[in-house]
Amino acid sequence: MNTILQAAISGILMGGVYAIIAVGLSLIFGVMRIVNFAHGEFLMAGMYACYALILFWSIDPYISLLIIAPAFFGIGYLFQKVILNRMLKHEKSREPLSILLFTAGFGMFLSNLALMLFGANPLSANSKYNGKTFEIGGLIVSEPRLYAFLISGVCTICLYLFLYKSETGRALRATSQNRDTAKLMGININRIYCIAFGLGIGLVSIASVVLVPFYYIFPTVGSVFSLRSFVIVVLGGMGSVPGALLGGLLIGIVEAIGGQFLTPSYAEILVFIIFLAVLLFKPSGLLSNEKS
Amino acid sequence: MKKIKILPIIILAFAVILPVFVSSSYIIQSLVMILLYAYWASSWNIIGGYAGHLSLGHATYAGIGAYTSTVLFSTFGVSPWIGMLVGGLLGGLLSIIIGYPCFKLKGSYFTLATIALLYVVQIVFMSEDKIFGFTTNGAMGMSIPLKGESFVAMQFMDKRYYYYIALAMLVIVMIVSNIVKSSKMGYYLAAITTNQDAASSLGVNVPVTKLKAQFISAFFTAIGGTFYAQLIMFIDPTRILGYDLSLQMAMFVIIGGRATVWGPVIGALMLVPINELTRSYLGAGQAGLSVVVYGIILMAAIYFMPFGIEGHLKKLAIFIRSKLPGKISQKEGIQ
Amino acid sequence: MNNCNKILIVENLTKKFGGLTAIDNANLYVNKGEIIGMIGANGAGKTTLFNMISGAFQPTSGTILFHDMNITHLKSHQVCKMGIARTYQIVQPFENLTVLENTMVGSFIHTGDVNAAKVKAMDVLQFLGLSNRAHAKGSDLTLSELKRLEMAKALATNPEIILLDEVMAGLNPTSCGTVVELIKKIRDSGTTVLVIEHVMKAIMSLSDRIYVLNQGRIIAEGVPQDVVNRPEVIKSYLGEKAYAKGI
Numbered sequence: 001m002n003t004i005l006q007a008a009i010s011g012i013l014m015g016g017v018y019a020i021i022a023v024g025l026s027l028i029f030g031v032m033r034i035v036n037f038a039h040g041e042f043l044m045a046g047m048y049a050c051y052a053l054i055l056f057w058s059i060d061p062y063i064s065l066l067i068i069a070p071a072f073f074g075i076g077y078l079f080q081k082v083i084l085n086r087m088l089k090h091e092k093s094r095e096p097l098s099i100l101l102f103t104a105g106f107g108m109f110l111s112n113l114a115l116m117l118f119g120a121n122p123l124s125a126n127s128k129y130n131g132k133t134f135e136i137g138g139l140i141v142s143e144p145r146l147y148a149f150l151i152s153g154v155c156t157i158c159l160y161l162f163l164y165k166s167e168t169g170r171a172l173r174a175t176s177q178n179r180d181t182a183k184l185m186g187i188n189i190n191r192i193y194c195i196a197f198g199l200g201i202g203l204v205s206i207a208s209v210v211l212v213p214f215y216y217i218f219p220t221v222g223s224v225f226s227l228r229s230f231v232i233v234v235l236g237g238m239g240s241v242p243g244a245l246l247g248g249l250l251i252g253i254v255e256a257i258g259g260q261f262l263t264p265s266y267a268e269i270l271v272f273i274i275f276l277a278v279l280l281f282k283p284s285g286l287l288s289n290e291k292s
Numbered sequence: 293m294k295k296i297k298i299l300p301i302i303i304l305a306f307a308v309i310l311p312v313f314v315s316s317s318y319i320i321q322s323l324v325m326i327l328l329y330a331y332w333a334s335s336w337n338i339i340g341g342y343a344g345h346l347s348l349g350h351a352t353y354a355g356i357g358a359y360t361s362t363v364l365f366s367t368f369g370v371s372p373w374i375g376m377l378v379g380g381l382l383g384g385l386l387s388i389i390i391g392y393p394c395f396k397l398k399g400s401y402f403t404l405a406t407i408a409l410l411y412v413v414q415i416v417f418m419s420e421d422k423i424f425g426f427t428t429n430g431a432m433g434m435s436i437p438l439k440g441e442s443f444v445a446m447q448f449m450d451k452r453y454y455y456y457i458a459l460a461m462l463v464i465v466m467i468v469s470n471i472v473k474s475s476k477m478g479y480y481l482a483a484i485t486t487n488q489d490a491a492s493s494l495g496v497n498v499p500v501t502k503l504k505a506q507f508i509s510a511f512f513t514a515i516g517g518t519f520y521a522q523l524i525m526f527i528d529p530t531r532i533l534g535y536d537l538s539l540q541m542a543m544f545v546i547i548g549g550r551a552t553v554w555g556p557v558i559g560a561l562m563l564v565p566i567n568e569l570t571r572s573y574l575g576a577g578q579a580g581l582s583v584v585v586y587g588i589i590l591m592a593a594i595y596f597m598p599f600g601i602e603g604h605l606k607k608l609a610i611f612i613r614s615k616l617p618g619k620i621s622q623k624e625g626i627q
Numbered sequence: 628m629n630n631c632n633k634i635l636i637v638e639n640l641t642k643k644f645g646g647l648t649a650i651d652n653a654n655l656y657v658n659k660g661e662i663i664g665m666i667g668a669n670g671a672g673k674t675t676l677f678n679m680i681s682g683a684f685q686p687t688s689g690t691i692l693f694h695d696m697n698i699t700h701l702k703s704h705q706v707c708k709m710g711i712a713r714t715y716q717i718v719q720p721f722e723n724l725t726v727l728e729n730t731m732v733g734s735f736i737h738t739g740d741v742n743a744a745k746v747k748a749m750d751v752l753q754f755l756g757l758s759n760r761a762h763a764k765g766s767d768l769t770l771s772e773l774k775r776l777e778m779a780k781a782l783a784t785n786p787e788i789i790l791l792d793e794v795m796a797g798l799n800p801t802s803c804g805t806v807v808e809l810i811k812k813i814r815d816s817g818t819t820v821l822v823i824e825h826v827m828k829a830i831m832s833l834s835d836r837i838y839v840l841n842q843g844r845i846i847a848e849g850v851p852q853d854v855v856n857r858p859e860v861i862k863s864y865l866g867e868k869a870y871a872k873g874i
Contacts, residue, residue, distance in 0.1 A: 035400045083595065090598045097346055098598040100400070101546050102591055104348075104539055109587030115580030219580070227411070230404050265419040272408045279405050280393050476735045476744070483721050483732040490719035493681060495707035495736035495784055 006139055007256040013142070015252025016149035017207050020156050021225055022232035022244040024203035027159075030176040030239025031196035034084070034099050038107035039229060040222030042201050044114060046072060046208025047217045051125045054212070061127050062147065065209045069202050076201025080194040088193070107222065114219035122216040129213040144213035151210050153245075155203065160241045172196055176239050231275040237285025246286070307459055311452045320451040324523060326564045327458035328516060333544035333556035334465045335512035338472055340542060341550035343505040344485035345395065348538045349406030352390075352413050353383035353510040355533035357517030359417070359434070362527055363426045365445070366437050372446040376518035383514025384507040391506040395499060410538060417529040433528025436521055446522040454523050461519065462557070465512050470553045472508065481505060482551075513541075547593045549602025558601050563590070632658040634819060635680070635711075635788060640689030642675055649675045651843040653689070657788065662810065662820045664834030664851065666827070668863060671840040673823045674716060677790045680821075681713040682706035693788075708736060712786035714777040716793045716823075720765035726776055727752065727761040733783030751783045754816075755809060771802040778809070788819045795826045803829055831855070839863070 021043060028036050036042075049068055053059040059067075087099050124130070132143035163169035175182040175192045183189050207225075215221070232251050236243025251271060258267035278286065314320055336350050360382050361375030370378075394405045417423065418431040428434060439445040448454060472478050480501045483491040492498050521527045531537065548559020567586050574582040597604060635657040642650040650672045657663050665673050678684040680691055682703035691699045698706055712733075721729050730748035731741075738744055752758040755775045760768065768776065774794050781789055791810065795803045807829050814820050824830045830837065830851070837854045839847040841863045847854050854860055 029400070033400075035403070087595060087598060097550075098546060098594050100346070100403070101539075101543060102594045105543070105587050105590040105594065108539075109584055109591065112580035112583035112587060116578045116584055120579065227407070230407075234401065234404065263419065265415050269412050269415050272412050275408050276405060276412075279397060279401060279408075283397060283401055475741060476739050479724075479728060479732050479735060479744075482724055482728070486721040486723055487719050489683065489703075490715065490721070490780075491732065492703045493683065493707060493713055493715075494733045494780055495704050496732065497704045 002138070004257060004260060007260050008253055009139060009141060010145065011252040011254070011256025012249055013145040013149040013252070014256065015249035016152040016156075016245075017211060017248075018225070018228055018232055018252055019245045019248025020152040021204050021207045022229040022236065022248055023156055023159060023241055024200035024207075025229045026233045026236070026239055026241070026244050027172075027196055027203070028200040029233065031172055032084075032088070032193050034096060034103070035230075036197075036200065037100060037104035037226070038110060039200070039204060040224070040226030041107040041110035042072070042076075042222075043204050043208050043211075043225050044217070044219065044222035045110060046205035047212055047215075047221065048114060048118060049205075050209045050212045051123055051217055054125050054127055061125070061129070061209055061212050062151070065151070065206060068205050068209055072205035073198040073202030075198075077194045077198035079201070080197035081190075084197065085190050085193055107226075111219045111222060118219065120219060122218040124216055125212045127213045131214075142214060144210070148207075148210035148214070152207065155206050156241065156245055159199070159203065163241065168192075168195060228271070231271055234275060234283070235278050235286055240285060243285050304463065308456075311455050317451050320455055322565070322568055324451060324454045324458050325568075326560060327455070327462050328519060328523070329540065329544060329564050330557045330560035331458065331462045331465055331519075332513060332516045332541050333548065333560045334462065334469050334553075335509050335516065336541040337509075337545045337550060337552075337556045338469060338512075339502075339505050339509040341545055341552070341555070342472060342478065342481045342485075343502055344481075344551075345502070345506075346399075346403045346542060347406040348403050348535070348542060349408075349410030350509075350513055350541050351533050351535070351537040352406075352410045353387060353513040354517035354520065354537060355413065355417070355527075355529065356383045356386060357514030358521040358527045358532045359423070359428060359517075360514070361518040362434050362436055362521050363428065366434065367426055371444045372518055372522055373444070376446075376515050379518050380511040380515045383517075384511040387506045387510030388503050391503050392499070395502050395506075407535065407538075410533065410535060414529050414533040414535075417533055431529060433526055433530075436525045436527075438525070447525075454519075458519065461515070466553055466557065468508065468512070469556075472505070473551075473553060477501060477504065543590060545600075547590065547597070547600060549600025552600070552602045555600050555602035558605065562601065563593075632660075634659045634694055636690075636692040637676075637680065638690045638692070640676070640679060640691065641687045642672075642679060642684060643687045649843055650679070650686075653840075653843075653845050655838055655845060655848070657819060657821060658835075659819055660814065660817075661835045662814050662822065662833050664830040664837040665821065665823045665840065666825070666830055666837060667840030670842075672843045673840055674792055675843075676840070677713055677792055677821070677823065680706075681711060681790060683713075707784055707786070710785075710787035711790065712781035712784045712788070713790035714781050714792055714794060716796065718773045718777045720768075720773060720776055720780075722765045725762050725764055726757060726768070726772075726779075729765065729776055730779045730783045733780040734785075736784045747785075748779075748783055751779050754782070754812070755779050756805075770797055771805070774798065774802075774806065775809070778813075782813065782818070786818060788821065789813065791820060791822045791824075793823050793825065795824055795829060807833060 025036055025039050028034055046068060050061055050064050053064045053067070054061060084099060087102065088096060129144045134141045134143060134146065163173060171182065171187045171192055172195065174185065175187060175189060179189065228251060232244060232247035235250065236247030254274065255267055255271060258270045262270065311320060332354065336347070339345050340347055357376070357379035360379035361372045364370040364375040364378060365372055390409060394402055397405055417428060420428070421430045422428060439447050441447065441449050480491065480496045483496060484498055484501060488498050517532060520532060544559035544563055545556045547563060548557065549555025566589055570582040570585045574585060633656045637653055637655045640650055640653040641648065653676060667673055675684065679686045682701050682705060686699060690697060693709060693711065698709060721732065727748055730751055731744045734744040734747035734751065749758060749761065752761055755778060757772060757775050757779060760772055778791065778794060795806050798806065803826055810820060810822065810833055822830065822833065834851050836849060837851050838845050839854060839860050846863070847857050847860045
């Protein structure tokens with residue numbers, strides 16, 4: 001029983017990280033109907049960036065957050081402004097096909113760029129948090145995982161407050177509900193898109209940084225998280241922050257406990273099967289009231 | 293009175309004669325791969341282009357085709373020609389089982405579902421040594437038993453045979469593509485991709501029409517899988533059931549021109565050689581460089597030509613034709 | 628009129644959306660060759676009724692009989708194949724197709740042959756005065772042409788009954804007049820017509836009988852002149868009475 005509880009805790013902690021990655025993806029899809037196929041690769045990029053900061057300037061990873069998160073927000077903002085906004089103008093349909101494939105191509109580009117620059121060998125950052133654990137009531141909790149969970153959680157809550165309490169947040173939500181009406185209300189759609197993408201990438205970079213103290217870094221690490229985040233976004237409902245949080249925790253737990261009873265491969269299959277089941281029976285997400 | 297389009301015939305004649313002038317086996321093999329990818333892209337186009345459902349899991353069917361014919365051959369000695377058809381039918385059947393619930397999903401949800409299914413199938417094939425009791429060797433992959441030169445076993449020493457088989461397959465699938473496009477089904481699919489409900493109110497049975505397209509697409513994709521197996525003489529889940537293959541199929545069509553007969557072919561014709569060239573010139577050096585360059589080219593193509601090369605080529609052809617003096621412009625452009 | 632002429636019978640049809648009753652126990656019938664008008668305030672349920680007859684919505688309860696065949700639970704493509712076609716209030720052209728191709732989607736219904744479908748479609752376009760726009764794309768058409776395209780698509784399916792949902796909405800009086808003539812032409816060629824309209828003048832001049840809907844219920848039925856003078860109709864249509872009296 002203890003091992004299951006142990007696994008569950010580990011799963012919940014990881015789930016927080018999954019959640020923040022998924023929230024970013026969900027925001028991008030909710031506002032622009034773009035599925036960012038390069039989301040995992042941005043995560044990977046953030047991890048390498050954090051690693052470099054530790055290696056060259058001995059910056060504490062959690063401090064580097066203050067550098068990396070805004071930087072990645074800026075990168076996302078520019079990416080949307082310079083490239084995606086122009087492509088959106090051409091694609092008339094609500095769900096742009098060419099953009100989807102463009103992001104897929106970009107993901108391919110990024111992971112091979114990392115391969116080129118850093119090699120295929122998995123890297124492990126030398127931070128002072130590596131391998132540290134707490135003991136709570138007989139259970140062992142990994143320190144960096146706990147911090148990852150807490151930071152992810154706090155940021156997700158901040159995002160939620162931003163979306164619901166601020167002017168820009170309201171504009172974001174309005175645009176995700178009805179693009180044309182938002183335009184008529186005087187909302188600068190292009191700017192909102194840039195903010196949405198920037199936030200999405202900024203959020204994923206937070207996940208990158210909190211992962212570095214306990215996760216291996218390699219060029220294809222992104223694809224592992226990419227797929228998880230798609231599953232979570234659908235589970236929680238596209239565009240729903242609480243949904244992404246719930247979905248993240250759920251997948252984290254399922255994965256961890258599943259890993260106790262099944263081989264890693266079959267644990268993965270379990271996640272996909274849950275995904276397919278949700279898609280087929282409740283595509284609007286577990287939390288929504290809509291009948292599918 | 294039907295107008296006979298001359299340009300496609302000229303291109304076909306060129307393709308038929310080409311191997312006579314090429315002596316390098318390596319180049320012939322590369323040409324065969326171009327034809328195979330053009331074939332796969334055209335098959336994908338039937339559901340991805342005409343029906344507008346972006347499947348990023350189509351390698352599922354290629355894999356089913358490859359494994360079916362290989363298992364039938366290595367376990368029962370059944371000729372791959374027959375195994376090819378069985379694989380095609382199995383792929384088609386699976387595609388309908390998958391399609392029926394999945395077509396209800398909108399846009400990106402459908403795409404994600406196809407990816408999930410692909411991964412499930414890939415992981416199963418990688419983890420299990422036997423599927424339904426037949427040996428498939430898991431992640432190690434299967435070698436096709438070597439028979440040397442044998443038509444029945446679809447194995448040839450001279451790569452030219454593979455070239456002509458692939459060419460024939462491509463021609464067939466392009467004819468099918470043309471039939472789908474200009475037939476009742478083509479009109480129905482065009483209507484469905486724009487407005488399903490309006491189409492339904494005009495008597496279009498939307499689910500059935502989509503499933504027909506899906507079956508045709510999966511059937512041909514699976515057959516391509518068998519050809520691949522016979523060409524390379526080795527199959528493994530990483531490649532033939534891989535996301536990369538699925539993505540390539542979609543890329544060729546989007547960049548070449550979706551929902552057209554020639555678009556997928558143009559896409560493959562342009563991108564496969566580029567992929568090959570970057571790999572041979574840059575692959576030996578820094579790991580990853582060749583794909584970085586290839587990736588940049590892909591992105592540039594999508595960015596500058598979001599609707600595909602075919603549309604631009606058509607405009608070019610029209611422009612050229614308008615400049616030609618009257619009599620000579622008997623030549624038809626790409627249709 | 629005896630029963631043999633009633634080609635469409637709607638009995639006790641109800642549609643509920645959760646707690647909201649959009650249509651409450653509707654009863655109506657249509658005789659062959661009639662032009663039936665449907666009027667009522669916005670939100671009265673007219674389009675919902677059309678949606679149920681055409682198979683787009685499933686009724687909560689009640690029956691729809693077409694030539695004594697129960698079509699209540701058929702899907703929209705099946706209803707269309709049986710011979711009932713409809714147009715949409717907000718036009719739904721297939722934007723990436725030409726006018727001719729749009730119409731062909733309809734004319735393919737009883738044939739697999741491309742040429743036959745093309746010929747039929749051209750006939751329909753000719754009938755509606757759109758043949759000169761056959762190769763125009765949907766995005767190039769005027770509203771009046773779009774409305775006629777909407778009708779062309781439905782007519783191309785060779786329907787016995789055609790449901791026209793506010794085909795005159797947004798048109799100027801001249802265009803309305805054209806549409807009125809077209810509707811008469813459609814009936815004269817053998818197709819029975821149900822029309823939802825707000826343009827009272829048109830409804831009055833076109834309809835053999837009128838049904839009046841209010842808040843999901845059919846509150847009146849009969850010959851136009853009678854119906855518009857009834858107190859319950861006047862109550863729900865105070866403003867329109869002036870038009871009615873003007874006929």
